[in-house]
Amino acid sequence: MKNYTKIKDISNLSETIKDAILLKMNPFEFQDLGTHKTLVMLFFNSSLRTRLSTEKAAKNLGMEVMILNVNDAWNIEFEDGTIMNGNSSEHIKEAAQVISQYADVIAVRAFPTLQDKAKDESEYVLNNFIKYSTVPIVNMESATAHPLQALADAITITELTEKVKPKVVLSWAPHPKALPQAVPNSFVEMMQNLEVDLTITHPEGYELSEEVTKNTIINHNQDEALKNADFVYVKNWSSYNDYGKILNQDENWMMTKTKLGKAKFMHCLPVRRNVVVEDAVLDSEQSVVIRQANNRTYAAQVVLKQILEEL
Amino acid sequence: MKNYTKIKDISNLSETIKDAILLKMNPFEFQDLGTHKTLVMLFFNSSLRTRLSTEKAAKNLGMEVMILNVNDAWNIEFEDGTIMNGNSSEHIKEAAQVISQYADVIAVRAFPTLQDKAKDESEYVLNNFIKYSTVPIVNMESATAHPLQALADAITITELTEKVKPKVVLSWAPHPKALPQAVPNSFVEMMQNLEVDLTITHPEGYELSEEVTKNTIINHNQDEALKNADFVYVKNWSSYNDYGKILNQDENWMMTKTKLGKAKFMHCLPVRRNVVVEDAVLDSEQSVVIRQANNRTYAAQVVLKQILEEL
Amino acid sequence: MKNYTKIKDISNLSETIKDAILLKMNPFEFQDLGTHKTLVMLFFNSSLRTRLSTEKAAKNLGMEVMILNVNDAWNIEFEDGTIMNGNSSEHIKEAAQVISQYADVIAVRAFPTLQDKAKDESEYVLNNFIKYSTVPIVNMESATAHPLQALADAITITELTEKVKPKVVLSWAPHPKALPQAVPNSFVEMMQNLEVDLTITHPEGYELSEEVTKNTIINHNQDEALKNADFVYVKNWSSYNDYGKILNQDENWMMTKTKLGKAKFMHCLPVRRNVVVEDAVLDSEQSVVIRQANNRTYAAQVVLKQILEEL
Numbered sequence: 001m002k003n004y005t006k007i008k009d010i011s012n013l014s015e016t017i018k019d020a021i022l023l024k025m026n027p028f029e030f031q032d033l034g035t036h037k038t039l040v041m042l043f044f045n046s047s048l049r050t051r052l053s054t055e056k057a058a059k060n061l062g063m064e065v066m067i068l069n070v071n072d073a074w075n076i077e078f079e080d081g082t083i084m085n086g087n088s089s090e091h092i093k094e095a096a097q098v099i100s101q102y103a104d105v106i107a108v109r110a111f112p113t114l115q116d117k118a119k120d121e122s123e124y125v126l127n128n129f130i131k132y133s134t135v136p137i138v139n140m141e142s143a144t145a146h147p148l149q150a151l152a153d154a155i156t157i158t159e160l161t162e163k164v165k166p167k168v169v170l171s172w173a174p175h176p177k178a179l180p181q182a183v184p185n186s187f188v189e190m191m192q193n194l195e196v197d198l199t200i201t202h203p204e205g206y207e208l209s210e211e212v213t214k215n216t217i218i219n220h221n222q223d224e225a226l227k228n229a230d231f232v233y234v235k236n237w238s239s240y241n242d243y244g245k246i247l248n249q250d251e252n253w254m255m256t257k258t259k260l261g262k263a264k265f266m267h268c269l270p271v272r273r274n275v276v277v278e279d280a281v282l283d284s285e286q287s288v289v290i291r292q293a294n295n296r297t298y299a300a301q302v303v304l305k306q307i308l309e310e311l
Numbered sequence: 312m313k314n315y316t317k318i319k320d321i322s323n324l325s326e327t328i329k330d331a332i333l334l335k336m337n338p339f340e341f342q343d344l345g346t347h348k349t350l351v352m353l354f355f356n357s358s359l360r361t362r363l364s365t366e367k368a369a370k371n372l373g374m375e376v377m378i379l380n381v382n383d384a385w386n387i388e389f390e391d392g393t394i395m396n397g398n399s400s401e402h403i404k405e406a407a408q409v410i411s412q413y414a415d416v417i418a419v420r421a422f423p424t425l426q427d428k429a430k431d432e433s434e435y436v437l438n439n440f441i442k443y444s445t446v447p448i449v450n451m452e453s454a455t456a457h458p459l460q461a462l463a464d465a466i467t468i469t470e471l472t473e474k475v476k477p478k479v480v481l482s483w484a485p486h487p488k489a490l491p492q493a494v495p496n497s498f499v500e501m502m503q504n505l506e507v508d509l510t511i512t513h514p515e516g517y518e519l520s521e522e523v524t525k526n527t528i529i530n531h532n533q534d535e536a537l538k539n540a541d542f543v544y545v546k547n548w549s550s551y552n553d554y555g556k557i558l559n560q561d562e563n564w565m566m567t568k569t570k571l572g573k574a575k576f577m578h579c580l581p582v583r584r585n586v587v588v589e590d591a592v593l594d595s596e597q598s599v600v601i602r603q604a605n606n607r608t609y610a611a612q613v614v615l616k617q618i619l620e621e622l
Numbered sequence: 623m624k625n626y627t628k629i630k631d632i633s634n635l636s637e638t639i640k641d642a643i644l645l646k647m648n649p650f651e652f653q654d655l656g657t658h659k660t661l662v663m664l665f666f667n668s669s670l671r672t673r674l675s676t677e678k679a680a681k682n683l684g685m686e687v688m689i690l691n692v693n694d695a696w697n698i699e700f701e702d703g704t705i706m707n708g709n710s711s712e713h714i715k716e717a718a719q720v721i722s723q724y725a726d727v728i729a730v731r732a733f734p735t736l737q738d739k740a741k742d743e744s745e746y747v748l749n750n751f752i753k754y755s756t757v758p759i760v761n762m763e764s765a766t767a768h769p770l771q772a773l774a775d776a777i778t779i780t781e782l783t784e785k786v787k788p789k790v791v792l793s794w795a796p797h798p799k800a801l802p803q804a805v806p807n808s809f810v811e812m813m814q815n816l817e818v819d820l821t822i823t824h825p826e827g828y829e830l831s832e833e834v835t836k837n838t839i840i841n842h843n844q845d846e847a848l849k850n851a852d853f854v855y856v857k858n859w860s861s862y863n864d865y866g867k868i869l870n871q872d873e874n875w876m877m878t879k880t881k882l883g884k885a886k887f888m889h890c891l892p893v894r895r896n897v898v899v900e901d902a903v904l905d906s907e908q909s910v911v912i913r914q915a916n917n918r919t920y921a922a923q924v925v926l927k928q929i930l931e932e933l
Contacts, residue, residue, distance in 0.1 A: 090892030
């Protein structure tokens with residue numbers, strides 16, 4: 001693997017999922033692979049799971065890890081040709097090239113503005129790192145995608161499914177803050193590549209990009225959508241068409257035990273209890289969110305393993 | 312050892328102190344014990360000694376260490392059953408379970424509010440980590456206790472005492488800010504378990520919890536209390552009864568060379584010079600504060616060693 | 623080497639540069655040297671290159687690294703004899719002695735105030751660490767010096783020069799913020815110790831300390847100064863005489879492709895594009911700034927190696 005910035009970077013998804021499950025059983029098997037290799041993790045935003053699981057994954061492979069909160073360094077300029085007499089003191093061209101010399105792999109987290117759709121869709125942070133770095137880049141959640149989360153989700157469904165083709169429902173949920181579409185985008189794309197029967201349900205106005213949803217079934221009636229679901233992935237996102245806006249916070253879209261039926265409950269975390277989902281769901285055996293978070297380690301580890309193998 | 316959240320978690324104190332002193336002489340003897348084990352250190356508050364000494368202790372044992380300032384992650388909710396539509400985006404139930412999967416041991420620092428006595432005494436941060444984590448928890452100073460500091464203090468007194476039963480005095484000192492009772496609480500409890508003759512001295516109104524002091528001698532006359540002391544532990548704390556309040560800042564309670572007599576001077580650090588204690592004391596050979604800080608490493612190391620041995 | 627706080631701490635510069643170039647070819651050769659040795663890196667200020675390259679250098683030598691942003695710990699007092707009832711809760715005397723017990727080497731970054739010349743020139747942060755620490759100190763940029771950068775610069779010129787005695791020009795550049803003199807100070811001192819023909823050019827009023835420049839040629843005519851240059855080091859600094867002030871921001875002093883001629887372009891980074899230097903220079907093959915940044919690793923590594931060899 002050259003980079004892991006999008007799901008398409010995985011050349012063989014079913015093999016990759018199998019490998020991740022093997023790593024989970026024997027996490028230290030490839031400790032020599034990372035000897036004398038360094039992962040630099042760069043955070044433009046908050047992180048708990050991604051930070052700890054990716055660091056752990058790298059160390060499981062014997063890598064050194066260096067972490068930099070961009071706040072502890074310099075404001076980075078991403079525009080080309082600008083006269084840098086404002087707040088930015090370092091250009092991405094230098095930053096990316098320089099860090100490439102200290103790193104064998106660079107992992108980057110950079111959330112969207114949710115203000116400027118074109119800018120966010122250009123993935124200006126991630127793509128500038130890809131453009132100017134001379135080492136592989138791993139996406140730890142960018143403006144429009146969270147492929148490590150989606151891979152962990154695919155591992156989780158593969159581990160737990162009792163059917164050849166389970167029914168998976170992505171169900172929008174209310175939230176007090178405007179959140180990115182990165183997680184649902186990547187989840188939808190990943191599900192389109194797994195043997196599952198996928199339905200998306202959300203209030204009108206919350207349509208994801210058509211480039212993401214393609215011909216996936218969208219049903220605005222949550223009850224209908226959830227019928228006979230095996231896995232229900234609940235997630236808030238802000239409007240894509242009315243970009244970054246909160247159109248409603250209708251409590252009726254919160255996931256409940258009744259609505260869930262016999263399905264497994266999935267969420268990428270962090271999750272707001274009794275806003276996105278009621279306690280009764282999270283505290284039940286049907287919730288697999290803790291397992292999902294655990295699988296973040298092995299998603300990151302299989303990705304780093306495939307990258308290291310091609311270094 | 313299952314957890315180290317309170318002094319009572321030590322099953323054999325004198326053996327533990329002896330072991331710590333052996334580790335100090337040969338810190339890398341048990342480097343294999345921590346192989347493939349990870350300590351996650353979580354900080355809700357500032358730290359210098361605790362952070363560096365605990366990280367060092369873990370690495371001395373061959374562990375991997377991952378550090379998370381909670382500010383770099385998400386605001387954590389500790390209340391049960393709340394509708395999380397405010398500032399907290401992640402519940403402790405998820406946070407603790409998730410981190411447990413990345414860690415073999417979790418160490419937590421969480422200071423008190425000093426506003427809400429009942430909340431602080433409930434140890435809601437620490438106890439929620441104990442409740443929801445699936446791995447051992449180490450207390451790096453909680454609302455009401457600092458057992459790693461107290462263990463370092465016990466090691467220090469054991470190393471330095473020339474008597475079978477030295478006289479130890481805990482002497483309150485003035486301070487411009489309201490400080491927790493965690494350090495004096497744990498020091499008193501630790502001294503009650505050592506072969507020492509303990510006296511506490513402080514102005515009226517600064518009584519510690521009776522559950523802590525029990526039948527320990529309390530003398531409001533500092534001069535009398537300090538007479539013939541072998542070790543004087545100086546520390547400020549805010550009022551316990553008039554919770555979190557600064558009742559006075561009487562300079563006469565500052566420790567001086569004259570008051571100290573021939574005793575050793577102890578303090579957990581950081582210490583405000585010429586407010587808590589005069590320069591002449593800290594700069595004299597009688598001060599053992601630097602040794603105490605060094606013993607923080609071996610206190611943490613013996614605790615982690617005992618935890619690792621039972622994993 | 624006992625400390626590396628100033629260029630004079632290098633006993634044999636040409637040997638040290640040669641050693642650094644050897645380390646660059648074989649960075650892991652001395653991995654045993656750092657076994658069971660710990661570098662503590664302390665940051666009072668922002669850092670990207672210094673942080674990552676120094677951490678990497680230490681790990682290349684097999685050291686453990688512990689990083690502390692001083693903001694995550696306690697405000698440190700540097701004045702002697704003060705009554706500490708203000709914002710500082712820990713004195714440098716304790717901080718330095720304590721950290722020395724957790725570290726085999728301490729590296730410190732502490733920028734100047736640019737307000738109080740006497741205070742900055744006293745190097746009160748760095749010198750107090752030197753005074754009170756019991757382990758070697760490495761300067762990761764202090765108020766008046768950046769010797770690791772200067773060593774990386776010397777390595778870079780040594781690698782690239784095609785002449786026995788190349789012409790090196792240090793050329794001031796405009797900048798929207800008041801910057802320290804640390805980088806130009808150390809660069810000038812380093813060049814005075816290399817086989818180069820050094821010229822400094824800057825607008826009137828930007829004279830560096832005469833203790834630094836000594837008898838180095840200073841030419842206020844940039845065009846004349848740049849003639850036949852082999853290496854042009856561009857850098858902004860604020861006024862030394864009118865301390866910390868920005869006297870002018872004359873765009874004509876920005877480095878351009880035309881002015882550069884056939885010389886190599888050097889800068890310590892971060893650099894503001896189209897303010898300090900135009901894009902055409904940075905994006906050309908004549909720019910060696912990325913190489914300079916890479917050499918930071920081997921500058922730090924050769925310094926740490928020489929320190930470890932004397933531990």
